[in-house]
Amino acid sequence: MKPILVFQTDFTYKEGAVCAMYGVVKSVDRELEIIDGTHEIPQYDTWSASYRLYQSMKFWPEGTIFVSVVDPGVGTPRKASVAKTADGYYVVTPDNGSLTHLHQWVGITEIREIDERINRLKGKNTEGVSVFHGRDLFSYCAARLASGIITYEQVGPAYPLDEIVLFPLAEPVMEDGKVKGVFEIGDPNFGNLWTNIPLAMFFEAGFNYGDYLNLTVRHEGKVVFKEKLLFQKSFGFAKKGEAMIYNNELMRVSLAVNQGSFSKTYHLDFGPDWEVEFEK
Amino acid sequence: MKPILVFQTDFTYKEGAVCAMYGVVKSVDRELEIIDGTHEIPQYDTWSASYRLYQSMKFWPEGTIFVSVVDPGVGTPRKASVAKTADGYYVVTPDNGSLTHLHQWVGITEIREIDERINRLKGKNTEGVSVFHGRDLFSYCAARLASGIITYEQVGPAYPLDEIVLFPLAEPVMEDGKVKGVFEIGDPNFGNLWTNIPLAMFFEAGFNYGDYLNLTVRHEGKVVFKEKLLFQKSFGFAKKGEAMIYNNELMRVSLAVNQGSFSKTYHLDFGPDWEVEFEK
Amino acid sequence: MKPILVFQTDFTYKEGAVCAMYGVVKSVDRELEIIDGTHEIPQYDTWSASYRLYQSMKFWPEGTIFVSVVDPGVGTPRKASVAKTADGYYVVTPDNGSLTHLHQWVGITEIREIDERINRLKGKNTEGVSVFHGRDLFSYCAARLASGIITYEQVGPAYPLDEIVLFPLAEPVMEDGKVKGVFEIGDPNFGNLWTNIPLAMFFEAGFNYGDYLNLTVRHEGKVVFKEKLLFQKSFGFAKKGEAMIYNNELMRVSLAVNQGSFSKTYHLDFGPDWEVEFEK
Numbered sequence: 125m126k127p128i129l130v131f132q133t134d135f136t137y138k139e140g141a142v143c144a145m146y147g148v149v150k151s152v153d154r155e156l157e158i159i160d161g162t163h164e165i166p167q168y169d170t171w172s173a174s175y176r177l178y179q180s181m182k183f184w185p186e187g188t189i190f191v192s193v194v195d196p197g198v199g200t201p202r203k204a205s206v207a208k209t210a211d212g213y214y215v216v217t218p219d220n221g222s223l224t225h226l227h228q229w230v231g232i233t234e235i236r237e238i239d240e241r242i243n244r245l246k247g248k249n250t251e252g253v254s255v256f257h258g259r260d261l262f263s264y265c266a267a268r269l270a271s272g273i274i275t276y277e278q279v280g281p282a283y284p285l286d287e288i289v290l291f292p293l294a295e296p297v298m299e300d301g302k303v304k305g306v307f308e309i310g311d312p313n314f315g316n317l318w319t320n321i322p323l324a325m326f327f328e329a330g331f332n333y334g335d336y337l338n339l340t341v342r343h344e345g346k347v348v349f350k351e352k353l354l355f356q357k358s359f360g361f362a363k364k365g366e367a368m369i370y371n372n373e374l375m376r377v378s379l380a381v382n383q384g385s386f387s388k389t390y391h392l393d394f395g396p397d398w399e400v401e402f403e404k
Numbered sequence: 405m406k407p408i409l410v411f412q413t414d415f416t417y418k419e420g421a422v423c424a425m426y427g428v429v430k431s432v433d434r435e436l437e438i439i440d441g442t443h444e445i446p447q448y449d450t451w452s453a454s455y456r457l458y459q460s461m462k463f464w465p466e467g468t469i470f471v472s473v474v475d476p477g478v479g480t481p482r483k484a485s486v487a488k489t490a491d492g493y494y495v496v497t498p499d500n501g502s503l504t505h506l507h508q509w510v511g512i513t514e515i516r517e518i519d520e521r522i523n524r525l526k527g528k529n530t531e532g533v534s535v536f537h538g539r540d541l542f543s544y545c546a547a548r549l550a551s552g553i554i555t556y557e558q559v560g561p562a563y564p565l566d567e568i569v570l571f572p573l574a575e576p577v578m579e580d581g582k583v584k585g586v587f588e589i590g591d592p593n594f595g596n597l598w599t600n601i602p603l604a605m606f607f608e609a610g611f612n613y614g615d616y617l618n619l620t621v622r623h624e625g626k627v628v629f630k631e632k633l634l635f636q637k638s639f640g641f642a643k644k645g646e647a648m649i650y651n652n653e654l655m656r657v658s659l660a661v662n663q664g665s666f667s668k669t670y671h672l673d674f675g676p677d678w679e680v681e682f683e684k
Numbered sequence: 685m686k687p688i689l690v691f692q693t694d695f696t697y698k699e700g701a702v703c704a705m706y707g708v709v710k711s712v713d714r715e716l717e718i719i720d721g722t723h724e725i726p727q728y729d730t731w732s733a734s735y736r737l738y739q740s741m742k743f744w745p746e747g748t749i750f751v752s753v754v755d756p757g758v759g760t761p762r763k764a765s766v767a768k769t770a771d772g773y774y775v776v777t778p779d780n781g782s783l784t785h786l787h788q789w790v791g792i793t794e795i796r797e798i799d800e801r802i803n804r805l806k807g808k809n810t811e812g813v814s815v816f817h818g819r820d821l822f823s824y825c826a827a828r829l830a831s832g833i834i835t836y837e838q839v840g841p842a843y844p845l846d847e848i849v850l851f852p853l854a855e856p857v858m859e860d861g862k863v864k865g866v867f868e869i870g871d872p873n874f875g876n877l878w879t880n881i882p883l884a885m886f887f888e889a890g891f892n893y894g895d896y897l898n899l900t901v902r903h904e905g906k907v908v909f910k911e912k913l914l915f916q917k918s919f920g921f922a923k924k925g926e927a928m929i930y931n932n933e934l935m936r937v938s939l940a941v942n943q944g945s946f947s948k949t950y951h952l953d954f955g956p957d958w959e960v961e962f963e964k
Contacts (some may be wrong), residue, residue, distance in 0.1 A: 125433055130423065136724070138872040140739035143690065143721040144933070147743030152721075154685055154745060159438070160718070161423040161429075164416070167874065168943050179420035180527055183427030183539070185434060196943055199918025247934050248742055252883060254917035256933040259743070312418040314447065323532060357534035358479025373424070374535040375529050383448050383476055405714055410703065438720070439710075441703040444696070459700035463707030463807055463819070465714060592698040594727065603812060635812035638759025652706070654818040655809050663728050663756055 127214075127270045130184065132161035132176055133193040133258060134168065140255070145193075145263040148245060152267035160188065167194040168311070170221040171291055175309045177215060178253070179374060180224035182368050186212040191258075191266045192222050201253035206269065206279045207288075208234040215277070216266040218257070226290045235288060240266050240281030294396055296321040302403045303329050305377075307341075307394035315385025317392060319400050321377040326355070326402070333357055335404065337369060339379070341392060342399040349390050359383070369402070377402070406433070407494075407550045410464065412441035412456055413473040413538060414448065421536070425473075425543040427524060432547035441470065446592070448476040450501040455589045456627055457495060458505035459654065466492040471538075471546045472502050478535035484541050486549065486559045488514040496546040498537070504517070505602070515568060518545050519560030571649075574676055576601040582683045584608050585657075586673035587621075595665025597672060599680050601657040606635070606682070613637055615684065617649060617658070621672060623678045629670050648681070657682070659671045686713070687774075687887045691746065692721035692736055693753040693818060694728065700814070705753075705823040708805060710828035721750065726872070728756040730781040731851055731955075735869045737775060737833075738785035739934065748770040751826045752782050752816075755930045758815035758884055762960040764821050764838045766829065767848075774836070776826040778817070784851045794946065795848060798825050799840030854956055856881040862963045865937075867954035875945025877952060879960050881937040886915070886962070897929060899939070901952060902959045909950050919943070929962070937962070 129149060132151040135141045143402035146158055153294065161180065165173050173194035181190065195218045203219040210231030217223065219235070226232055238244075250260050268274045271278070296305035303322040331337055333356055341349035354362055355369040362368035362382040367389070379386045416608045427437055445452050453474040461470065467559065475498045483499040490511030497503065499515070506512055518524075523545040530540050548554045554619060576585035576599070585601040588602055611617055613636055621629035634642055635649040642648035642662040647669070652658035659666045667673065689709060695701045705860050706718055725732050733754035741750065755778045763779040770791030777783065779795070786792055798804075803825040828834045856865035856876065856879070865881040891897055893916055901909035914922055915929040922928035922942040926948070932938035939946045947953065 128430060128434075130427075132423070134873075136873040137720065137722040138724050140722065140736040141871075141873075141933075143692070143719075143736070143740040144743045146719055147690075147740055147745075147748075150746050150748075151743060156687075159423075160417065160440075160720075162417040162419050162420065173588055174419045175725060176423070183424045183431060185427075185431050188427075188430075197920045200920035250933075252931065252935055253933050255919065255930060259933065279608055304532075313414075313416040313421075314574040321409075360480035361479045370534060370535060373421075373533050373539065375532055392648065408710060408714075410707075412703075439703075439706055440697065440720075441698065442697040444698050456700045456703070460703040460707055463704045463711060465711050468710075591701075593694075593696040593701075604819075639815065640757045640760035650815060651812065653701075653810075653813050653819065655812055684822075 126156060126217050126272065127187045127189050128159055128185065129189050129191055129266055129270055130159045131163070131191045132165055132173065133163045134165040135163050135193070137163055141258065144259045148259055148263045149267040152264065153271035153272070154290045156267055156270050165194050168194065171224070172225070172309065173222040174224040174291070177222065178229060181209070181213055181226070182211065182255065184213070187371060189214040189216060189266050189270050192217040192321045193258035193262055195220065195221060195257060198257050201401070203254070204238040204257055205235050205236060206265065206276070207232045208276065212365050214269065216262050219289050221289050221291050223288050224293065227288055227290060228293050232285060232288065234282060234386055235285060236276070236279040236282045243268060243274065243279060257260045269323055292396070294320055296325060298329050301329065302401055304399065305399060306396055307392070307398040310387055310394045313378070315387040315389070316372070316378055316380040317378055317387055318372050318374070318378045323371045323375045323377060326377055331355060331402065337402050339369065340401045344397045349392060406436060406552065407467045407469050408437045408439055408465065409469050409546055409550055410439045410441045411443070411469055411471045412445055412453065414441045415443050415538070417443055421538065425539045425635040428539055428543045428544060428546040432544065432553070433551035436547055436550050445474050448474065450474050451504070452589065453502040454504040454506070454571065457502065458509060460487070461493055461506070462491065464493070469494040469496060469546050470551050471542050472497040473538035473542055474502060475500065475537060478537050484517050484518040484537055486518060486545065486556070487512045488556065494549065496542050499569050501533055501569050501571050503568050504573065507568055507570060508573050512565060512568065515565060516556070516559040516562045523548060523554065523559060572676070574600055574607060578605055578609050581609065582681055583611070584679065584681045586676055587638040587672070587678040587680060590667055592673045594660070595667040595668055596652070596658055596660040597674055598652050598654070598656055603655045603657060610684065611635060611682065617682050617684060619649065620681045624677045626642070638647045653682060685695050685751050686832065687747045688717045688719055688745070689749050689751055689826055689830055689854040690719045690721045691723070691751045692725055692733065693723045694725040695723050695753070695818070697723055701818065705819045708819055708823045709827040712824065712833070713831035716827055716830050722849060725754050729753065730754050731784070732869065733782040734784040734786070734851070737782065741769070741773055741786070742771065744773070749776060749830050751822050752777040753818035753822055754782060755780070755817060758817050764798045764817055766796050766798060766825065767792045768836065773880070774829065776822050779849050781849050781851050783848050784833060784853065786850055787850060790846065792845060794835070794842060795845060796842050798837040803834065803839060827845060852956070854880055856885060858885055858889050861889065862961055863891070864959065864961045866956055867952070867955050867958040867960060870947055870954045874940070875947040876932070876938055876940040877947055877954055878932050878934070878936055878938040883931045883935045883937060886937055891915060891962065891964065896964060897962050899929065900961045904957045911951060
C-alpha cells in the first residue's frame with residue numbers, strides 16, 4: 125500500500141488553501157490517502173509545528189509521509205526539504221525550525237532539498253506564484269513521493285544534517301531535591317501547559333502520585349505563580365476548578381485545572397523564558 | 405467491507421490529539437476508513453456528546469462504529485464501554501451520560517466494558533499514561549473491532565443495561581391548548597435553539613404552518629422571552645433578522661432568526677431549566 | 685474510479701450537520717470518497733462560496749463533484765441545481781449566486797434542477813423537513829451521481845444558462861498609468877486582501893517586483909488608506925509587520941502585512957465598494 129499523507133499547516137479551513145493542496149495530491153494520484161493532522165497550528169509558529177510533528181508521528185504506520193507547512197519564509201531562500209527520520213517516517217517541510225524536536229529527540233538520518241525544476245507543479249497558471257509552496261511544491265512533491273513516481277533520492281540533492289535549522293531545546297535538571305525545567309508547549313484547547321520534565325525524573329526525585337508539590341513559575345526571571353499542588357495521574361483526582369500536576373500523554377510533567385484552563389486562569393504561557401521549579 | 409469509524413470529541417484540531425488517535429487506528433489496520441463526526445463538542449459537555457450521537461447516527465450505514473470521546477473523568481473509575489444500538493450501530497465511549505439519547509430514544513441492546521488488559525495500546529511509552537484514553541483505549545479498541553481482530557464479545561465483559569449512566573430527559577406535554585417543553589439543544593453555529601417538542605404534537609394541538617404563535621420562554625421559572633412569532637417550514641419565510649418558529653432537521657419544533665442568531669439575539673440557551681410554552 | 689465529492693458549507697463542525705450529510709453519502713455508496721473543501725464559509729455568504737469554488741476547483745481531477753451548501757434560502761423556491769463546468773467538473777448547489785465566478789471565468793455549459801421526486805432522500809423521518817437540503821437533497825443527489833446510480837441527465841430538467849443567478853463582477857482597468865480595481869475577496873485566516881487585478885496588468889502598466897507603488901483604497905468613495913508600498917513576490921521581502929503588495933496564488937495583485945493581518949491592521953474589507961488604485 126502507498127504511504128498515507130498527513131498534513132499540518134497554519135492555514136485553517138477558513139479559505140480554499142487546504143482544498144487546493146488536496147486537489148493537487150489527488151491529481152497526482154487518485155489512490156493516495158490524505159489525513160488532516162491539523163490546520164490550526166498558530167500562525168507562523170514553527171516551534172509548535174515542530175512539537176506537533178514529534179507528538180503524534182510515532183503512532184502512525186512506518187513510512188507515513190508528513191507534510192508540514194508553517195512557512196512564513198515562503199518564496200525566500202529558506203530551503204524546502206524532505207527529511208527522513210530514524211524511525212522510518214518522511215517529513216516534507218520548509219527547513220525553518222520545524223524539524224527541531226524530531227532531529228533532537230528521534231533523529232533525522234537524511235535530508236534532501238526539493239528540486240523545484242522536477243518536483244514543482246506545472247501549468248494551471250501557477251508558475252509565477254511564489255506564495256503557496258504548500259500547493260505548488262510541498263503537496264505536489266509529497267504526492268509524487270507517496271505515489272512512487274519519484275524515489276526519495278529523486279526529491280533533490282541531500283545536504284548535511286548539521287545544516288538543519290534548529291531551535292535550542294532546554295534540558296530539565298534535578299538538584300537539591302528540586303526539579304527544574306520550562307513550559308515547552310501547551311494544549312491550546314484545554315489550556316494545559318506541558319513541561320519538558322519526564323515523569324521518570326519526578327520519580328527519581330522522590331515525587332509520587334498523591335504528593336502535594338510546591339510549584340514556582342518564573343517568567344523572564346520573575347515569580348508569576350507559586351502554589352502547592354496535587355500531583356496525580358489524571359484530572360479527575362483534583363476538584364473541579366482546581367489546579368493540579370499530572371503526567372501528560374507523552375510522559376511529561378504537566379499542569380492543568382480540572383475542567384478548566386490552567387493557562388488562562390493563571391495567565392501563564394510557554395516558551396524558553398517560562399521556567400518551572402518543583403519541590404516537596 | 406469493514407465498518408467506518410466516525411469520531412466525535414471535544415479536542416478540537418488545535419493540537420496533536422486527533423492526529424495521534426487516527427495514527428493508532430491506521431497502525432492497527434491501514435484499510436480502516438476514518439471520518440470526522442466533529443471535534444468541536446463543547447468541552448466536557450457529555451450532554452451534547454449524547455445528542456450529537458443521536459442526531460446523525462441513523463444516516464450512516466448499519467454497523468458503523470462511532471467513537472465518542474468527551475471524557476472529563478478519564479483515568480478515574482468511570483467505565484470505558486462499547487454499546488450496541490437497537491438499529492445496529494456500535495458506540496465506543498466513556499459511560500458518562502454520552503449514551504443517554506441513544507438509550508432512551510433508539511435503544512441500547514448490549515453494553516460491554518473494555519478490557520484494558522487486551523484492548524489497550526501497548527508500547528510507544530504509553531503504558532504509564534492515564535489522561536488519553538481517546539488514543540490508548542477507545543481508538544485502539546474501536547480499530548480492533550472494526551478490523552475484525554476482536555469480536556464484539558471480546559471487547560470485554562457485558563454489564564447490565566440499567567447501569568448505563570443517564571441524564572434525565574424532559575418530556576413535552578400538550579394541555580389546555582398549550583404545548584410545553586424545553587430547549588434541549590442548540591445549533592452553536594447558526595444560533596438556533598431546538599425544543600424537545602415533536603412537530604406532530606404541534607399539528608395535534610392545531611398549530612399549522614403560517615400561524616402566528618405566542619412563545620413564552622422561562623429560565624429557572626422566570627419569563628425571559630415572550631413574543632408572537634411566525635411558525636413556518638423554513639427560515640426564508642420570515643423577514644431577514646426576524647425570529648420565527650420552524651420544524652428542524654429532526655422533526656422537532658425549533659427557534660431561529662432568519663440569517664441571524666436566535667440564541668445570541670435574545671440571550672437564551674438550552675438545558676432542563678429553559679422551559680418553552682407555545683399557544684395560539 | 686468514481687469521482688471524489690468535495691464539500692463546502694457554512695455549517696462549521698460545531699454540531700452534527702456535516703456528520704449527517706456524510707452519513708447519507710456513505711449510505712448511498714460506501715466506496716465514495718469525501719473530502720472537506722471547507723465548512724467555514726462565512727454564514728450565508730454566497731459570494732465567498734462562489735469564489736472558493738473557483739479558487740480550488742482546477743487543482744482537482746476532472747470529473748470531481750463539488751457540493752456547495754451556503755443556502756440561506758433553503759426551503760423557499762430558489763432552485764437546487766447541478767451545474768457542469770467547461771473544464772469538466774460538476775457543482776451541486778443552490779442556484780443563488782454561488783455559481784457566479786465559475787460561470788463568468790470558467791464557463792458553465794449545462795445546468796439542471798434537481799428533481800426532488802427522484803433525487804431526495806426517503807425515509808428516516810426526513811420527508812417533512814424543509815431546512816436541510818444539504819443532507820436530504822444535495823448530498824443524496826451528489827452521491828447518486830458520483831456512484832453512477834443516476835446519469836447527469838437524470839438529475840432533473842436542464843434550464844437555460846442565462847437563468848443562473850449571478851452577482852455582478854467588477855472589471856479592473858488601466859488608465860493614465862494607474863491600475864484600478866476592487867478588493868474582491870480576502871483570506872480570513874492571514875488577513876490578506878485580494879484584488880481583481882491580474883498580475884499581467886501590473887506588468888503591462890510597467891510595475892515590476894521591487895517597485896514602491898502608491899496604493900489608494902476608497903470605501904464607498906472615501907479614501908480610507910493611502911500609502912507607498914513595496915511590490916514583491918512574497919511576504920518575506922518586506923520587514924515583519926510591514927504592509928506590502930504581492931502576487932497571490934491565483935496570479936492576482938494582493939495586499940498583506942508580513943506576519944500580520946493587513947485587513948485587521950488597517951480596518952479594510954472586501955466587496956464592490958472597496959476600490960483600489962495603484963500608481964508609481
